[in-house]
Structure formats: structure tokens, C-alpha cells
Amino acid sequence: MAVKTVTILGSTGSVGTQTIDLLMAEPDLYRVNALIAGRNATLLAEQARALRPDVAVIADEAGYPALRDTLAGSGIRAEAGREAVIAVSAVPTDWTMAAITGTAGLEPTLAAARNGRAIALANKEALVSAGAVFLRAIADAGAMLLPVDSEHNAIFQSLADGNRASLEKIILTASGGPFRDASLAEMRDAPPERALKHPVWSMGAKISIDSATLFNKGLEVIEAARIFALAPDEIEVLVHPQSIIHGMVCYRDGSVLAQMGAPDMRIPIAHTLAWPARVATTSPRLDLAAAGQLSFFAPDPIRFPALRLAREALEGGEGASTVLNAANEIAVAAYLAKRIGFLDIATLVERVMQRLGAPPLADLAAVLALDAEARAITESELTTKFASRAA
Numbered sequence: 001m002a003v004k005t006v007t008i009l010g011s012t013g014s015v016g017t018q019t020i021d022l023l024m025a026e027p028d029l030y031r032v033n034a035l036i037a038g039r040n041a042t043l044l045a046e047q048a049r050a051l052r053p054d055v056a057v058i059a060d061e062a063g064y065p066a067l068r069d070t071l072a073g074s075g076i077r078a079e080a081g082r083e084a085v086i087a088v089s090a091v092p093t094d095w096t097m098a099a100i101t102g103t104a105g106l107e108p109t110l111a112a113a114r115n116g117r118a119i120a121l122a123n124k125e126a127l128v129s130a131g132a133v134f135l136r137a138i139a140d141a142g143a144m145l146l147p148v149d150s151e152h153n154a155i156f157q158s159l160a161d162g163n164r165a166s167l168e169k170i171i172l173t174a175s176g177g178p179f180r181d182a183s184l185a186e187m188r189d190a191p192p193e194r195a196l197k198h199p200v201w202s203m204g205a206k207i208s209i210d211s212a213t214l215f216n217k218g219l220e221v222i223e224a225a226r227i228f229a230l231a232p233d234e235i236e237v238l239v240h241p242q243s244i245i246h247g248m249v250c251y252r253d254g255s256v257l258a259q260m261g262a263p264d265m266r267i268p269i270a271h272t273l274a275w276p277a278r279v280a281t282t283s284p285r286l287d288l289a290a291a292g293q294l295s296f297f298a299p300d301p302i303r304f305p306a307l308r309l310a311r312e313a314l315e316g317g318e319g320a321s322t323v324l325n326a327a328n329e330i331a332v333a334a335y336l337a338k339r340i341g342f343l344d345i346a347t348l349v350e351r352v353m354q355r356l357g358a359p360p361l362a363d364l365a366a367v368l369a370l371d372a373e374a375r376a377i378t379e380s381e382l383t384t385k386f387a388s389r390a391a
């Protein structure tokens, strides 16, 4: 088998480190071209010394001296700053893992896509924010989009028999998050430390809070609509606390194909890494007898308004998803900084959506401008309407 060249955008994060676990398990199959991270220069340098890429890039320039000094004499280039992140993302490589959190990952991911190779997409915010602009860039470049998000990878696998035309609907499962059974009062007072405790998955802070509000599932509804060209009413969400079935495709003859697996992100990452082949992983094997029971129920729209807001954004036209995503990124950061309460996240996002509506998006510049405007308006809402709480 030919050696596959690999670049990881977001190598120091939860998805990035699990990708590295897989690469290190099969060192003869892969060669790492570049590792790119945000701030964690110590871990990035350690990863670079183990994987020996051509270059390691740290977005935060303050981390450059540590990265440069640790890599001195190794033959591995050290670079820093946003421009270097985008330039190195653009260097041709067979497979790019797009795992930078938030719209910070949009331009690097599109730079990688322009090479027309495989993009393993974990960074759902980039697709939600840029929508058709993102998909057009992928299609124009002839790149292959491989969904890493567990639910979308499950749908991708369940569609593999080519029966897309016979699809009736898909079902995305949700764990329900740490507040699945909590009262509204508990949620109102919940500190970030509690919201960060996901019942099933170990993930970065931003997506963990999104799972707690169900904005993660809302973003995933939009992500699924874009990747699989589905109408909003063709996408259903079911809470499935065991997180064993990740997604299902329902066909018009009544058949339902589901993808199952232990809740371990190395499984969908490995699927995209080896696609269309499969590689062995050491991930835990599914033991259905031990699981005993698989349960499902509809999400509660009162405690979790995020799903309604995401559906409104999806139906509201292009720019509404950009606004929802940007407002949510700012609101989550404000919650983590204890500037607002947990339930304020959705309230804030809804206010910003009402203020900005759904402006059309002609190109990437329009996406970035709307993203910046939505962030500024969310900040101004935060400092005015939520000022008393912040005091």
C-alpha cells in the first residue's frame, strides 16, 4: 500500500491527538507533512519530535520561541502566526484532518481543500458558517469531503450502498449531554465545571458545552443538511443515552440502516483515514450484551431551544447559520468565562439571530464579514443586556 501523506489542523486537541494515536499505531502507512496547533507549543513540539513532520506551526506567536527552541537541530521547521497556519495548510498532502475548533478553522480547511485531495472534516462550525461557499470551494477543487463527526460518519457509512435516491430520512442520535435529566432550575445555575462533564465523550471545551445546550446537535442538523443535501424535514434527532448507534438512514422500503460502535472517535477517524479501505484499530469492541438496552426518545424543546434555533437558521437562508454559529461561539466563551449563565447561551444566540436575520452570502469575504459582525453584536448584547450578571 502506498504511503499516505497527512496534515493535521488542530493536532493538540481531542480529535487531533486521537488522530495521532492512529498514525503512531501504523507508522509504515503514513508520513506526516505538517502539524498545526493553536497555543499548546509544548505538546506540539512533543508531537513533532515523535512524528517528524516537515513543519510544525503554532498559531499563537507567543508560543514560537518554545517551539523553535525545542525543535532546534531536529530538521523540523518551526513556524508561527495565522498566515503560516493558512500557508502550511495549503501545502499538498493526501489527507488533511480539519480539527481546529470554530470558524478559526474555516480558512485553513479551505486552503487544504484547494489541493483537491481528501478533507476529513471534524470542524463542523466551518461548514455551518460558510455553507454553500464551503461546499462550492470543495467541489471546485475536486476534493473529497469525508465526515469525521460520529453521526455524519455513521450516515456516510450507512449510505455506502449508493441508495441515496431511495432515502426517506436520516436520524442523528444525541447523548442528551450532562443535563439530559436536569431541571430548568438546575440548568440555570449550572457552573461550567458541571456542563463540561459529558456523560459519554471526552472532547474539547467548546463542543462539550455545545453538547450540553444541544447546540452541537443543532449544528449537526445543519451539517447533515449540507453534506448530504437534505431538506430540514428529512433530518430527525433522537436522544439515545448509550451513544452506541451514531446515525441511521431510513429507506423508502421501510429498511433502516444504522452504524454502531463503541463511543470512541478513533473509529470514525480511522474510517476516514483509510477510506475506502479499512484499517485495524485497538478501540474497544462493541459488547451489546453488556450494554443490555438501547433507548431512544425525542429531545425536550423547552429545556433545549438550540435545536429549534438551528432549524430556524437552516430554513432562514444562508447567512442565518453564519450568525447562529458566530453568536454561539461568543456565547460559549462568555459562559466558560462565567460572564453569563448556562441558559443565557441560547437566549443570546436567539437575540442576535433576530437582529441580523439571514443576509445573502456571495463568497468567503461575505461569510467572514458577517461572522465578524455577528460576533461584535453578540459582544455588545453581552455588555449591555447581560451587564448586571457580569458585574
Ligand SMILES: NC(=O)C1=CN([C@@H]2O[C@H](COP(=O)(O)OP(=O)(O)OC[C@H]3O[C@@H](n4cnc5c(N)ncnc54)[C@H](OP(=O)(O)O)[C@@H]3O)[C@@H](O)[C@H]2O)C=CC1
Residues within 6 Å of the ligand: 009, 010, 011, 012, 013, 014, 015, 016, 036, 037, 038, 039, 040, 041, 059, 085, 098, 099, 100, 101, 102, 104, 122, 123, 124, 125, 148, 149, 150, 201, 202, 203, 204, 205, 206, 207, 265
Ligand atoms: N472532540 C470530539 O470528539 C469531536 C470534535 N468534533 C469537532 O472537531 C473540532 C475539534 O474539536 P476538539 O478536538 O474537541 O477541540 P479541542 O479544543 O480539543 O482542540 C482544538 C484544536 O484546535 C487548535 N486551535 C484552536 N484555535 C486555533 C487557531 N486559531 N489556529 C490553529 N489551531 C487552533 C487547538 O490548539 P491548542 O490546543 O494548541 O490551542 C487544538 O489543537 C471541533 O470543531 C468539534 O466540533 C466533532 C466531533 C467529535
Ligand SMILES: CC(=O)[C@@H](O)[C@H](O)COP(=O)(O)O
Residues within 6 Å of the ligand: 149, 150, 151, 173, 174, 175, 176, 177, 201, 210, 211, 212, 216, 217, 265
Ligand atoms: C463524538 C461526536 O460526534 C460528538 O459530536 C458527540 O455527538 C457529542 O455528543 P452529543 O450527542 O451529546 O452532542
Ligand SMILES: [Mn+2]
Residues within 6 Å of the ligand: 149, 150, 151, 220
Ligand atoms: Mn457529533
